[in-house]
Amino acid sequence: MTVTTETRHFRTLFISDIHLGSKAARTDFLLDFLRYHEAETLVLVGDIVDGWRLKRNWYWPQGCNDVVQKLLRKARKGTRIVYIPGNHDEFLRSFPGVHFGGIEVAERMIHEAADGKRYLVLHGDEFDVVVRNIRLLAYLGDWAYDAAIAINVVLAAIRRKLHLPYWSFSAWAKLQVKQAINFIGEFQNVVAEEARRNNVDGVICGHIHHATMEDIGDIRYINTGDWVESCTAIAEHIDGTFELISWQKIALTADIKALPMPKDKREDMQAA
Numbered sequence: 001m002t003v004t005t006e007t008r009h010f011r012t013l014f015i016s017d018i019h020l021g022s023k024a025a026r027t028d029f030l031l032d033f034l035r036y037h038e039a040e041t042l043v044l045v046g047d048i049v050d051g052w053r054l055k056r057n058w059y060w061p062q063g064c065n066d067v068v069q070k071l072l073r074k075a076r077k078g079t080r081i082v083y084i085p086g087n088h089d090e091f092l093r094s095f096p097g098v099h100f101g102g103i104e105v106a107e108r109m110i111h112e113a114a115d116g117k118r119y120l121v122l123h124g125d126e127f128d129v130v131v132r133n134i135r136l137l138a139y140l141g142d143w144a145y146d147a148a149i150a151i152n153v154v155l156a157a158i159r160r161k162l163h164l165p166y167w168s169f170s171a172w173a174k175l176q177v178k179q180a181i182n183f184i185g186e187f188q189n190v191v192a193e194e195a196r197r198n199n200v201d202g203v204i205c206g207h208i209h210h211a212t213m214e215d216i217g218d219i220r221y222i223n224t225g226d227w228v229e230s231c232t233a234i235a236e237h238i239d240g241t242f243e244l245i246s247w248q249k250i251a252l253t254a255d256i257k258a259l260p261m262p263k264d265k266r267e268d269m270q271a272a
């Protein structure tokens with residue numbers, strides 16, 4: 001028995017930024033991950049389906065169907081699944097509280113961990129305008145911060161009407177190579193501040209494709225990462241402690257026979 005053939009059981013699993021419908025989505029890794037990880041509650045923290053990519057160019061290989069089937073099967077078997085939409089699947093934001101196939105849609109949620117700690121769970125794109133204009137806003141103060149979040153919502157709605165793709169934080173941060181690290185830090189600070197305003201102990205988000213668990217002042221900041229590059233998930237154990245799972249790393253070092261990916265492709269990835 002190896003790591004990959006033992007099913008692990010958790011209280012809660014959080015995953016985000018799968019981007020189903022984009023060629024970059026690692027559905028092969030995700031299917032294996034879902035096969036070997038069970039939880040009472042599974043929270044999908046946004047950008048699960050890449051609606052913008054699909055609108056431009058329909059791309060839906062079997063792997064995407066397999067992921068959806070796997071999630072629906074988990075729901076049928078009793079896993080509570082909550083779907084918090086992100087900017088790439090914002091079409092779902094019109095359906096808060098709706099259940100489809102046993103999956104409930106929520107704009108954001110408060111997750112109470114087994115140890116009683118409370119976490120605000122959201123995707124995180126609502127802070128894009130704030131992060132982009134952080135210096136100006138720090139100068140203008142609190143009202144400007146609130147206004148920036150409101151502007152972000154309006155801008156997203158206008159762009160949607162004009163059929164323009166949603167502005168992508170991660171794509172933008174990558175372009176600003178030298179400053180990207182600062183932007184990640186600023187995003188983390190802004191999201192932690194939102195948690196503070198909600199009187200919770202921590203925040204669990206996605207959006208910037210950068211998995212981490214750290215303390216920002218008095219707030220626990222947890223980011224689920226993505227299934228485009230890093231293939232990460234956040235798991236809550238039965239006692240309320242959290243673990244960052246880097247599935248790609250585990251899968252690549254574990255029993256390779258358990259994985260469906262062709263051998264040559266995997267060696268390429270190990271070399272990269």
Ligand SMILES: [Mn+2]
Nearest residue numbers: 047086087207
């Ligand atoms: Mn996003």
